[in-house]
Amino acid sequence: MKKLILLLIFLQVCYGFGQSISLKQAVENGLKMSPEIGINELNTNAGELGLKKAKRNRLFKVSVSGLYRYQSLVPELDMAKILGSSPFVTAGAQSMGAYNNYDFSVKIIQPVYTGGSLLSAVRFNENVYASSEKLRDMAVISKSAEIKQTFYSYRLFQQKKTSVNALINQLQLHLKQLNELYSEGMISKADILETETKIDEMLLKIDDLQKEIYNRKVLFKSLCGIEISRIDTSAVEPDIEFKDAKEYFLRNNPVVKSLDYIVLAREAAKRAVAGSYYPNIAGFFEYHYAKPGIDFFNDKWNRYFFAGVSLNMHIFQWNKAGIDKSIADIQVKKAERKRDKFIRDQEVKIEQLFNRKKSIKAKIKRAESIVKKSEERVKLLLKLYKEGQIAHIEYLRALEQQQKYESMVKELGSELNLCNVAINASIGLSGEQP
Numbered sequence: 529m530k531k532l533i534l535l536l537i538f539l540q541v542c543y544g545f546g547q548s549i550s551l552k553q554a555v556e557n558g559l560k561m562s563p564e565i566g567i568n569e570l571n572t573n574a575g576e577l578g579l580k581k582a583k584r585n586r587l588f589k590v591s592v593s594g595l596y597r598y599q600s601l602v603p604e605l606d607m608a609k610i611l612g613s614s615p616f617v618t619a620g621a622q623s624m625g626a627y628n629n630y631d632f633s634v635k636i637i638q639p640v641y642t643g644g645s646l647l648s649a650v651r652f653n654e655n656v657y658a659s660s661e662k663l664r665d666m667a668v669i670s671k672s673a674e675i676k677q678t679f680y681s682y683r684l685f686q687q688k689k690t691s692v693n694a695l696i697n698q699l700q701l702h703l704k705q706l707n708e709l710y711s712e713g714m715i716s717k718a719d720i721l722e723t724e725t726k727i728d729e730m731l732l733k734i735d736d737l738q739k740e741i742y743n744r745k746v747l748f749k750s751l752c753g754i755e756i757s758r759i760d761t762s763a764v765e766p767d768i769e770f771k772d773a774k775e776y777f778l779r780n781n782p783v784v785k786s787l788d789y790i791v792l793a794r795e796a797a798k799r800a801v802a803g804s805y806y807p808n809i810a811g812f813f814e815y816h817y818a819k820p821g822i823d824f825f826n827d828k829w830n831r832y833f834f835a836g837v838s839l840n841m842h843i844f845q846w847n848k849a850g851i852d853k854s855i856a857d858i859q860v861k862k863a864e865r866k867r868d869k870f871i872r873d874q875e876v877k878i879e880q881l882f883n884r885k886k887s888i889k890a891k892i893k894r895a896e897s898i899v900k901k902s903e904e905r906v907k908l909l910l911k912l913y914k915e916g917q918i919a920h921i922e923y924l925r926a927l928e929q930q931q932k933y934e935s936m937v938k939e940l941g942s943e944l945n946l947c948n949v950a951i952n953a954s955i956g957l958s959g960e961q962p
Contacts, residue, residue, distance in 0.1 A: 549754060551679055551763035558675045558752030559668055568664040575657035582653040586646045588638040595631040602627055624824040631818040640837070643806025648799040655793035662786035666956065669782065673953035675751050676765065677946055682744035682756050684942035689737040691935030696730045698927060699723055719920040726924055765948035766957070770882045773955050777878060778871070781956035787867035794863045798856035805849040807841040878954050885947045888940050895936045902930040 559565055603624045639646060703723045709715045748756040768776070778784065814834040816822075821830035842849070906926050913923045952958065 547758075548760040549758050550760050551676065554679070554748075554752045554754050554759055555672045555675050557754060559671055561751070561753055562667075562671045564667050564671060565664070568660070568667040572657070572660045572664050575653070575660035579650070579653040579657045582646075582650045585649065586639060588636055591635045591637075593631075593633050593635070595629070597629040597631075599625070599627060599629065622825055623827070626820050626827045629819070630829075631816060631821070633814055633816045633818075635815075636813045638811045639808075640811055641807065641809040643803030643808065645800045645803030645806075648796045648803055651796035652793050652800060655789040655796060659786040659789035659793065662782040662789065666782035666786070669953055669956055669958040671751075672958045673949050675748070676949045678744055678748045678751060679756060679759055679763070680765070680942050680945045680949065682741060682748060683761060684939055684946070685737050685740045685744065687938040687942060688935060689734060689741065691931055691938065692730050692733050692737065694934075695928065695931040696727055696734075698931070699727045699730065699924075702927070703727065715920070722921055722924060726928070763945075765945045766952060767948055768951065768955075768957070770879075773878060773882070773951060773957075774875070776957060777874065777955035781874070783874075783956070784867070784871060787863070787870060791860065791863045791867060794856070794860040798853065798860055801852045801856045802849075805842050805845075805852075807839060810838050812836060812838060874954055878951065881947060881951045881954060885944065885951065888944045888947060892937060892940045892944070895933050895940060898933045899930070899937060902926070902933055906930045 605622050605624050703720065706715060706720050706723055710717065710720055745756050748754070812835070815831075816833065817829065817831050819829045820827045822832055823830055906923075909918060909923045909926045912918045913920060
């Protein structure tokens, strides 16, 4: 019974390891592992906290304080000396204070009018927070694209390796036939050496391709923690038309949105700077428990409060307000130009990528046409070689050309996926087609 259970567990484990995983699952796993995404999450959290802080700056503030003060000299007041002797005047000097002073207070301040600077600070932080969210979204898209590009480039090199191996197999089969012909004295040793040399050249290519494949295996596992060989090879990147891509980019690209929010944030900062030079009005309330407190003549614990309105206003500061406003205006213009430059650069990049995609699709059609013709040519040249009408090297070249174009069709498919990944990442699309 135990052996049966162990066998079932073993089969289940083997089955689990043998199951293919979708590229989408690998991307999701990679996003959870990504330190870059984690950093962007922290930036977003910081932006959210900054917004909370800005909102709370508009609310009243409560503070408490305590004071002990010892003074070595206490002034005295003798009313009899000032007013003369009188039954209504207390004789003798009275202390105006105490050597030991205590004051405990609670203070409440409520901003009433700040020239809009506090509200502008809220708007500034709202836009900074929104910008950080969009940058986080772009980090997700970039990381997704990196994982996909690693997979598709791995598949590209695998296809190249498969094609080279297929050519090697053909050459080895051809070499076997040549050896038979050579043993019968029908061909020269040179034909065999040419074929063996070509096989060695192809084996060198395999070594180079194996290195590229290994590098992508290691990178893919580091990105998502999954063996790349387990990924379902049927994955295809969504294909989008140029017009739709351009519209999607302008409407949804997270970096464009982030830069839009930065422009709005700079405009809010400009308003905050202007508002800081307007009159500042605040209401306040103070409750004190002190000894002797405001009654200097009564050295006892007293309770009292203050309430009122404060006004602060800049009168003359050597045009500092104008300079600060100009600096803020420059920051707005810089943000606008940075956004415009990004849009312009990305539009050029997107157009170039679509031109590349168009070229790849055209190459696929041409390569498919060439493959059909090259198959016929190889058969013809093999026949001519056997009849002794052409040199052996011509047949080998034709065989290599046939394999080259057969391989090209598959490789161009992977290149098309890589191009689509680059396009989708550039426009800010991750996953499904819009």
